[in-house]
Amino acid sequence: MPRRYGISDSRLKRIAHVEIACDAVARFNSMARLYRHEICGGLFGQAYEQCIVVSSIHIVENRTQNVNEFLLSIDDLAARSAGSRSDRRLVGIIHSHPSGGTTPSILDVQTMTRSPYIWAITDPFLDEPNLQIRCFKGSGLGAMEVPCSIR
Numbered sequence: 471m472p473r474r475y476g477i478s479d480s481r482l483k484r485i486a487h488v489e490i491a492c493d494a495v496a497r498f499n500s501m502a503r504l505y506r507h508e509i510c511g512g513l514f515g516q517a518y519e520q521c522i523v524v525s526s527i528h529i530v531e532n533r534t535q536n537v538n539e540f541l542l543s544i545d546d547l548a549a550r551s552a553g554s555r556s557d558r559r560l561v562g563i564i565h566s567h568p569s570g571g572t573t574p575s576i577l578d579v580q581t582m583t584r585s586p587y588i589w590a591i592t593d594p595f596l597d598e599p600n601l602q603i604r605c606f607k608g609s610g611l612g613a614m615e616v617p618c619s620i621r
């Protein structure tokens with residue numbers, strides 16, 4: 471059965487760079503700073519041959535009460551992309567680490583290896599905007615960092 475969402479495994483393997491709109495990251499992190507728990511959402515944009523360009527971020531409900539976890543519904547995200555332009559596809563998942571650091575947790579890595587998306591993790595309290603976000607993708611070996619730039 472064809473997968474309804476995400477990026478194909480073969481394409482995800484080739485993705486070597488992520489570019490994210492600066493204002494989208496700034497808005498996500500300013501919201502993240504207001505909460506003690508993790509916030510989460512989707513990265514929307516376009517997947518090119520080796521690069522993903524993220525033009526917008528949509529925050530959706532974090533469905534867990536656990537402070538250091540997040541749980542989102544792909545259906546919530548898909549609803550955000552329904553009927554939108556072809557350059558606004560769901561290409562990734564983003565969540566904040568309010569307790570600091572952008573290193574994926576063990577649970578993050580486990581989920582990444584099962585999900586065909588780019589994963590962005592933010593530490594909203596870091597001063598330098600370029601350090602506030604890192605991107606990853608699942609690989610056979612776990613999580614692999616994908617260089618990202620804020621534009």
Ligand SMILES: [Zn+2]
Nearest residue numbers: 565574575578
């Ligand atoms: Zn995490």
